[in-house]
Amino acid sequence: MDPWGREANPPPGLVSHPRVFAFLVRRLLSAVPALFLLSLVIYALLALKPGDPLDELRFGNPGFTFEDYQRLVKLYGLDKPWYLRYWYWLGRALRGDFGPSRRYGMPAAEFIFRHRLPNTLLLSGLAMVAAFVVAVPAGVICALRPHSLLDYTVATLNFLGISVPVFWLGIMLIWIFSVRLGWLPAGSMGTPGLEAESGWAYLVDRLRHLVLPVFALSAIQMATWTRFMRSSMLEVINQEFIRTARAKGLSERYVVLKHALRNALLPIITLVALAIPGIFSGAVLTETVFNWPGMGRAIYDAILANDFNVSMVALMFISTLILLFNILADVAYALVDPRIRYD
Amino acid sequence: MKKGVLWAGLIGVFLGLTAWGGPALNNLIIGATQEPDQLNPWEGAADTKENILALLFIGLTYFDIHGNLLPGLATEVPTGQNGRLRVIYDAAGNFVRQEVDWTLRDDAFWSDGVPITTDDVVFTFEVQNHPLIPVTFRTFSNKVQEIIVKDKKNFTIIYNSPNPFYANPSGRIGLARFYDIAPKHVWEPIFREAIREAQAQPDKAADIITAKFLGADPATGRDPGKVVGSGPFRFVEWVKNQYIQVARRPDFFLMPPGPAENYVQEVIVRFIIHEPTLLAALFAGELDATDDIALSGYDPKVLSAQGGGMFRVEVFPSGFIEMLNFNHFGHPRYAPEGCQIARDLLLHDVRTRQAIIMAIDREALAEAVFPGAIVSNSFVVRGDIGYNPDLIHWPYDPEKAKALLAELGWADTDGNGVLDRITPDGRKVEFRLPHVTTPAPFRMRTQELLLEYLAEVGIKLEPSTLPAAVLFSTEFINRGFLCSWPGIIEYAAGGGIGEVPADEISGELWADDPATPVPLDNVPRPENAFAGSNVRGHVHEEYDRLHFLALSEFDLGKRAEIIKKMQVLFNWELPFIPLYERVEIVMSKVGLANYITGSAITRTPFWNAWMWGWSERGAVPVY
């Protein structure tokens, strides 16, 4: 037994599980048919929804005659039944060709991955990082000083954070900080024409545009994770081995950092893993209010405009990610909680 | 201490950076809520693109705010007087063909310096007619028999049927439309390549055309050097979903008064889809002006109060009339099919519609729902030369409405506040009137007010909304015959006659073309596979006769007279109830000169982009 009591009372989660590895492989394999099924279902729903990609053209152009419409329907293959169209789509998709966006002309994959995904990663990724960076220390400190004024203040803020509608928060923030005070810009990603200027001004401008949306988006995540971190930390602090280590006379700080934090972090890593796909799917409400051209908005617009190729590539991308991270999270959970058996 | 100062300094810099623009930099930042999908001249929703394309292209002609047609790329506007317009009849007086001569200006150049010639005209026309290109404006390209080229600057268009709008830039008529002539030297290689590939793989033809042609570099702005246009500004950059930047062309042939340096050198159009956010940016000082679509439905008095004297609010007629369209497919001519619900509600009887129009206080409704809008009784907007000022103004008279409804056999026999009657085949029906429209806020307010007004006379309105893409889909709007929208559908359409009658409201009002053997060409029914724009199903023979008479009348004054007669018929028949003429609102900073729409005929404030300037930089305010 080593001086810190490790072998006698090993903390949960650090035991190796060969079964878990097999489980992981099995889950990954079975996710593949799930993806196929999902693509079929999504395509069917999109196709059954009334309207087709030509309606935008028709709506905006009173000169659009019926002959034009018939000709274009044949041209785009819209007169074929949806399962046939799905089959064509699948064949091309498996070869990596997701087709062009009917609205923008450019390849759908390029539109999503080059023009929308980076913006979403920037905004949602930053929001998640901000939430994590605030939540972990806040949760730890609150757990170390339970029932103090700080603890209750943070708890109150947490409740507030998870109760406010995010789009409302965004609108109020813009109203206060952009219109009334004029301190920060009202949405958008950057001021036009600044790329030509010096790098420093450009960087600062981009950061200014990120402040409000990141804050609005991270509020809920921050609040949820702080509460979770606090309760997870409290639970771990009460564990036997920590008491044992403390009884040995080590400084409290050391105890916290070495043992409690490591074990308290594991469940929150699970939470984070589950939240990562959320970064990629974007946040349609925040993006709308702050005029941020991201994935959430792209999917919403594509569905409304019946731009099939864009909808399909975006939805399949997100679905794949979600499936993947769910499996990873389950594995992490299994490592942590030995009660659950995966036969 | 030092750390504190550093932080304070950083924060100060951070907060202190303001948006770049305005008179200081001699540029103009405009806020818009709709962004074009791509910039190719052949395809796409016209209204969202027109503004941007008006910066980059100019047509053969253009309108000013007084309604004068002025030459753009052309040296002069063809008319009968200057001999450029010739209509040829045969011995019996039948139309044979129409010839229009055009001459391109000598000083017309593309933004990369190449002169604009008839080669471009011919190429544009060739692309428009190619079967694989999804062009949507073929209505009048179909009328063009051929284009005869005389030399690099002169050409003649021959039409095989009368086209009174041969020189009109704001209609959908091909070639005189301001962005219609495309640069051949840029687009031809792309076009040939795309067609060759599409013909080699016919089953993927549509995708190839979309990707290789419609989505090519000149259309997406990926390569700024390739985006070449004929207009007052040259393309600089397009950051998708954020903004487009253009710069003034010193070699543009239309000049504002005084040196060009006094006028804006750069224009940036910022796309902010969410209207409240756009307003926030405007009031925060980040935008200098808005386009004409962004502030639809806002109260101009409130906007100018909020602007605090920093902004000028311009309210101008949009040329659009908001309509309550009725389903007429209950008319006996469609029996035994057609829409039974509409038949039960007697919507095809003119008295029903007259009752409903008198049950609504349209003045109060317009004021509450769309401040600044003017009540309309016609399908033509005020200010248009064909507008008939002597129409019946249907008053708000609920008592008369109730009397008319009683005349039709409605009564509230069961005391539940809703009228009912017994149909000829013995069923009891209640007057429950479905109403569907887009979920725009002002339309939802309209629904709520209509609910109250109609409840007063015993009609129960059943409102619902559908997204525009669904509402305007052919599956929905063209199937009134099948009761897809059994009562009222509300939307707005252009109500001018300076437009081509075939495509605006009056294009939706005619039912049968006497020249064709097919009956009711324009009414979508199962017999004609639901083709046609008379989605209401209303038929009036005298109206149709006058419609086609006007179409072939070249003299503007005479045409206006015919259309005034059409309005008298419309005013009594009310195939749709005109609610109000929509107005558009444009806001611009005080000190910005010549940024004005002026009238419905110019349509947007972008019609004179070369004249925009800040007065403190020396721009002369002409308008």
Place this chain on the structure above:
Amino acid sequence: MPWWTRAFATTERKERSVSAGALAWARLCRHRLAIFGGIVILILAFAAAFAPYISPYDPARSNLRLRFGAPSLKPPPDPRAFPRCTRPRGILGWPCGVHPFGTDDLGRDILTRVLYGGRVSLCVGFTAALGSTLLGGLLGAVAAYVGGWADAGMSRFTDTMLAIPQFPLLLILSGLLASRELPLAVHLSELLGAAKSIVVIVFVITVLSWMPAFRLVRGEVLSLKEREFALAVKAIGASPARIILRHLIPNAFHLLIVQSTLMVGEAILIESGLSFLGLGIQPPAVSWGNMLSRAQEFLYYPNGIYIALFPGIFIFLTVLCFNFVGDGLRDALDPRFAHRV
């Protein structure tokens, strides 16, 4: 004790020997925030239920002369400006002509609309939360009990459901259900009329939110089914249905209760988000979400901020209180402390 601890902490405890349920209740009662939340919710629910009697106005009746009125407790001096009320005075003494929260863009009383909107929002919240929790819980219990292929299949299905992004699915579904082609959609329209959008929202939220309950209950039942009492009941020969319904699920009740309470807040937030996009409750039905959505247009109008402020406050307050109560329930029902007071 410092003042903040006194405010938030629980009161002194007493030793007593009572049933687990009573113990849980006692613990809950000492959780002051939960009590506060519970009282506020009851008041709101009451006010919403009795809205027609409390308010003298009709929420749909417009008064175009009183648009954008400021909040005030004084009746307007001009009797002609009085809207046509349904009664001269509400049962709590609210007289016709007084607009405590002001009036909106069509001259309708905001407080009245908030109360009526509360009916819809609370209804949607409760129903969706209850439905999704019960659905998910039942499926989770069955999956965990049966085990094997069924369990694996259900878990896979749950993963697939979780893989579908919520808003896009709602968009697609609402388009489908609005279509005239689908006989189901037409039937629904005829059956429900204006209530259709409410039913659609509840349905879609339920269908998209049962997964957390599934996982919770499944995890719990997996560990429960190996315990002595479950094995004993099985040995007696009880049918699987009986085992699940009478023995396993009741032991997971605490999870279900907490989950459904917290879910109510979430459902209300989802509904308001959907209405913001125009997909939620459709006018003329009023809900807090669609009041907020329409209010954005008027942020810059004089007194326009009130149209947005009050529904927002009420959403916030309701969700907050449900979170308080859920938190309190979670502490009260925690099985680790089942035998302690």
